[in-house]
Amino acid sequence: QQQVKQSPQSLIVQKGGISIINCAYENTAFDYFPWYQQFPGKGPALLIAIRPDVSEKKEGRFTISFNKSAKQFSLHIMDSQPGDSATYFCAASISNQFYFGTGTSLTVIP
Amino acid sequence: NAGVTQTPKFQVLKTGQSMTLQCAQDMNHNSMYWYRQDPGMGLRLIYYSASEGTTDKGEVPNGYNVSRLNKREFSLRLESAAPSQTSVYFCASSEERVGGQPQHFGDGTRLSIL
Numbered sequence: 001q002q003q004v005k006q007s008p009q010s011l012i013v014q015k016g017g018i019s020i021i022n023c024a025y026e027n028t029a030f031d032y033f034p035w036y037q038q039f040p041g042k043g044p045a046l047l048i049a050i051r052p053d054v055s056e057k058k059e060g061r062f063t064i065s066f067n068k069s070a071k072q073f074s075l076h077i078m079d080s081q082p083g084d085s086a087t088y089f090c091a092a093s094i095s096n097q098f099y100f101g102t103g104t105s106l107t108v109i110p
Numbered sequence: 111n112a113g114v115t116q117t118p119k120f121q122v123l124k125t126g127q128s129m130t131l132q133c134a135q136d137m138n139h140n141s142m143y144w145y146r147q148d149p150g151m152g153l154r155l156i157y158y159s160a161s162e163g164t165t166d167k168g169e170v171p172n173g174y175n176v177s178r179l180n181k182r183e184f185s186l187r188l189e190s191a192a193p194s195q196t197s198v199y200f201c202a203s204s205e206e207r208v209g210g211q212p213q214h215f216g217d218g219t220r221l222s223i224l
Binding site: 096103 | 114141143150151152153154155158160200202204206211212213214215216217218
C-alpha cells in the first residue's frame with residue numbers, strides 16, 4: 001500500500017503560470033513533509049518542507065499548503081519559469097523513515 | 111563540501127555478476143539510506159542504517175546486502191545481478207532529530223544488467 005499518493009504524473013505549464021502538485025497521505029503520525037526537486041542526471045534536492053503544526057509555508061516562489069484534516073498537502077510554484085522544469089517528489093516522514101510519492105514531471109513552456 | 115558521494119556513476123553488468131556500490135557522506139550524519147528509482151515508481155527504500163553498526167530492511171531488500179563500514183560509509187552489494195535490478199540507485203543521509211530532518215542525496219549510480 002502506497003503511503004504517499006502524488007498527482008499529476010506530468011504537468012505542462014506556460015511561463016509565468018502557476019504549477020500545482022498534490023499529495024495525500026494515510027499515516028497521521030507523519031511529522032515532516034518535504035518536497036524534493038530533481039533534474040536529469042542528478043539526485044533529488046530538498047526544495048521546501050513543512051511540519052504539520054502549520055498550514056502554509058512560503059519560500060520565494062514556492063509554497064506548501066497543508067491540510068491536516070484532509071491528510072493532503074500541495075506544492076504551488078508561482079510565476080513558473082523554464083528553469084523550474086524538473087521532476088518533483090513529495091515525501092512524508094516519521095522517525096527518519098521517508099515515504100515518497102511517485103513524482104511529477106513538470107515542463108514549463110517559454 | 112562534497113555532501114554525499116556515490117561511486118561509480120555508471121556501470122554495466124552481465125546477469126550473475128556481483129558488484130558493490132559505494133557511498134560516503136561528510137556531514138557527520140547518523141542515518142544513511144539506499145534507494146532505487148524506477149520510472150513511474152518514485153524512490154523505493156532498499157536498506158537503511160540508523161547508526162554505525164546497524165542496518166534494517168526497507169521496502170525492496172531482496173537481492174541486496176549492505177554494510178555500514180563506519181559512520182561515513184554505507185555500501186550496497188548485488189551478489190548475483192539480475193536484469194530486474196537495472197535501475198538508478200541513490201544513497202542518502204540525514205541527521206536524526208525529533209520533528210524530521212531532510213535527506214541529502216548523492217547523484218546516483220546508473221546500473222544496467224544485461
